[in-house]
Amino acid sequence: MIEGIWVDEAVTELRPDFRVLVVGAYGLRGGPSDDRSRAWLAEAAAEAVPPSHEHIAAWHDAYRAFGAKPQRTRPSVDALVRRMPPPEINLVVDAYNAVSVRHVLPIGGEDLAHYEGTARLVRASGDEPFDAMEKGEVVVDHPEIGEVVWRDDRGVTCRRWNWRQCVRTRITEDTTDALFLLERLAPMPLEALRAAGDELVERLREITPEVRVESRLAGA
Template sequence: MIGAIWVDEAVTLLRPDFHVLAIGAYGLRNGPSDERSRAWLAEAAATAARPDHEKILAWQDAYRAFGAKPQRTRPSVDALVRRMPPPEINLVVDAYNSVSIRHVLPVGGEDLAHYEGTARLVRASGDEPFDAVEKGETVIDHPEIGEVVWRDDRGVTCRRWNWRQCVRTRITESTVDALFLLERLAPMSLEELSAAEDELRGLLREITPSVRVESRLVGPA
């Protein structure tokens, strides 16, 4: 799964500085938020960046590059740092959200049991299905033409680069195998991206000491 992930050239042309660090974690024993994960979130929140941080501004510029309005549909880390205290979801989501806040880095998580085929970052044709929740009901939506999206063989898994994840592949308390996508733009260095990976690996091992983890950095060709 990790080895097959790719980023389309049309996305790289928008932001040649983009890299994604893909992490596969296998054999997780997830569960509800507890005192450990609340502490992770609280520690991250204590030093949370302001919305005008240079890393957040870089993501706002990336959104504008494909026609999105970042004040209306915010990059994930922008939305997260504006939502303090952070929401408690479950152990694994709390872990990657704390890493996202601490490093001012968009981090997404996917349940591989519900993933179909290869993860790839592309510009949408506009007819790909995206399952979302509106007013408590599941609806099928579609991205805009040219929108940057993560997708698999079945449809869009995350719209507007990292704005909103689909319902199908969300990480839940029953998730066993997961894919994490740590998305980097300048001015974040690749060294800091690696540090974020180490931190996430450590938290996953706190949740499940026996977890098996692999990673791969995907960047411009």
Template sequence: MSSAGACVRPKLWYVIEDIWVDPAVTALRPDFAVLVMGVYGLRNGPTDDRSRAWLAGAADSAVSAEDPKVEAWREAYRAFGAKPQRTRPSVDALVRRMPLPEINLVVDAYNAISVRHGLPIGGEDLAHYEGTARLIRATGEEPFEVVEKGEPGIDHPEIGEVVWRDDRGATCRRWNWRQCVRTRITEETVDALFLLERLAPMSLEELRAAGDELVESLKIVTPGIRVESRLIAHG
């Protein structure tokens, strides 16, 4: 068939059923679970009065840095050799940073939910994702794209560090500490992958409730989005 007649599969065909967590990670924390959500057809934009209200409400109802759900993440970091006082879990960093920063509609939505529930939430732009997301213990060779002092560069995780990655390299270091610049959510993001990560004592019911809240917020941003979700839990 000529290229003119070929059928090109659209980018939104991202298969969340293929996402996986390495057993070496669950060996560290058998209580780990992640709710993965593919959201397609977003019309993102800059922070507005709606998302400012979400951020303000979250500041009033956020968990504290001493909440057991936040401490569980510090314990998880110590389990793979990280020092959570130096590189904090994302939710720990957010609850210490009030008021929450204004980023864009989608990021504002999930940051607000993150601090209210005390769970890390990551967002990935699928237009810049390559292959399947997986959570692994790093070899140390995975490229991690950064910007330092305004200049693009490449960093690498430490051997044994817990990282999210795709076929191109690490997309988030130290479980949920820092996202690479390549896959971050911007105002141009249309199709996105969200990763809602849970450790005990958070219940799976609360994890699902946080996912439902995120969907409702994203539907306010963009009515008519298509959503797929899947819970990955040990055992």
């Protein structure tokens, strides 16, 4: 299911060093946050780096490359390390947020039951729909022309590379099949990216021992 996921050349021209570790997890049995996930978040908070860390600085540079202002719309890992301890969402989201903080890289999570077609990272044309939550209500927004976005056949699933996820594909307590996108820029070594993926899989297997997992590296 993850084989067709791709990164457009227009994105790799911005950052030839970009790689994404794609992880598919099937048969999850999630649920609300519990003592396990609270412990994961607490451990991550104890090891959190400052927002000036070089991995976060690399994402600031990547955002500026397509015209975004990272101090206004922050890369997801930057926003997370500024909220210590990380917020409790649910078991699966807590797991990947903890890994994101510990390894200092953005991680996106998508519910495959609500996905349409193949995930791809592209530069937006500006007319793609993006459903967001505003003041407790779902509204349809659109990315800026040239903005780096994850999308499927229906619309944008995450704006500004990893800034804000849509409502439609977010992971809930009822998610059973999920897609995780672990995003890397230099100077983060590829070995560190793979280590983050291994830790995420370990956490998912703590949640659901029989979960089926597949992964692959994508990018330039």
